[in-house]
Amino acid sequence: MSQPQLHLALEIGGATADTEIAAAAEAAGFALVTIADSPLAGDRIEAGVRAAHLARRTRRIGLGPNLHVTTTEPFHLATQLASLDHASLGRGAWVVGAESSPAAFATVGNPPLTGDDLRREIADVIDVTRQLWDSWEDDAIIRDTATGRFLDAGKVHHVNFTGERFSIVGPLITPRPPQGQLVVLGADTLGVTGRLDIALIDAPDPDPLRRRAQQARADGAPLVFADLTGNPAELLGLIDRVGGIVDGVRLRLTDPADFPRLAAALGREPVTGPALRDTLGLPRPANRFAAA
Incomplete structure (x- = not known):
């Protein structure tokens, strides 16, 4: 029996020509691009802003900026990501970053967090972000011109x-x-796997990957992706090895200029969407407040 086709994701970094490679990845059948970032990156355009720029220059591909819970104010993080989902018409994602070096915390004047304190902070930011995305019910905006009411305050x-x-x-x-909840990705080593939509596992060898994928699913992750790095030939070989173990792969090219060669070898048709959750087969979550 043939295995289901893996979902494809591509990480792009700050040195990459974002617009061109995102458009090329969209045409090559990638489900999403993730946008690398670090609080210590120096002079650069922040990943969330770069994702917003791509939202109006792409049509089908998901857009997942890496935003760090350790150095980003949670309310602003939730607002920025919700705005990305609106701007992209439902193609937003969030790669949970948790850079925790003293130098990273120093960029916002906070003392470093480690161990259980760090894991608790990551969990708290994910939890409140998801609650904030639900703080407006889907039908809260009514635009009733007869009464001059824009929204139903009770919702x-x-x-x-x-x-x-x-x-x-x-x-x-x-x-x-638009998606209700953006697609949330994060490493399985963060200690918050049950709060993720996609657990990212950095283990190219099949045996440890299989063990960690099984654990991630047991912990509640709906989807599991393998994180793979290499040149096109290496990545194609790794993709063959992880088929049937994970639901998708996130690829990092050692040389971004090699992407056309990789895309041609994969030979995928563009995804149809329209929302990223549709592409990945993830249901649109019910609003927790409406359900209550």
Whole structure:
């Protein structure tokens, strides 16, 4: 029996010509591009801004900026990502970054976090972000010109979240994202796998990859992707080796100029979407406040 075709993701870095390679990845059948970033990157355009730029220059491919929970204010992070999903008409994603070096924390004047404290901070930011995305129900905006009412205030909710290092009352200043919840990706080593839509596993060898993929699914991740790095020939060989173990792969090219050769060898048709959740086969989540 043939295995289901793997979903493809491509990571692009700050030195890459984002618009050109994102358009090429879209034409080559990639489900999404992720946009690398670091608080220590120096002079660069932040990944969320680069994703917003790509939102109006692509049509089908998902866009996942790497935004760090350790150095980004949670309310602003949730708002920026919701805005990305609106701008892209439902193609937004979020790669959970957690750079935790003292130098990274120093960029925002906070003391470093490690161990359980760091894991708790990551979990708190993901939890409040998801709650904020739900703080507007889908039908909160009514645009009733006869009565002059723009929204139904009873369908806009305060989240009243208190974490270890921050608290947020809410609601978000942006209506609910078109996908309801953006697709959330993160490494299986963050300790928050059950909060992710896609667990990313950096293990190219089949045996450890299989063990970690099984654990990630047991922990609640709907999808598991292998993180693979190499040149086109190496990546094609790795893709063959991980087929049947994971649901997709995120590829990092050692030389981005090699992408046309990789795309031609893969021979994929463009994804149809229209939303990233549709492309990945993920259901649109119900709003937690509406359900209550």
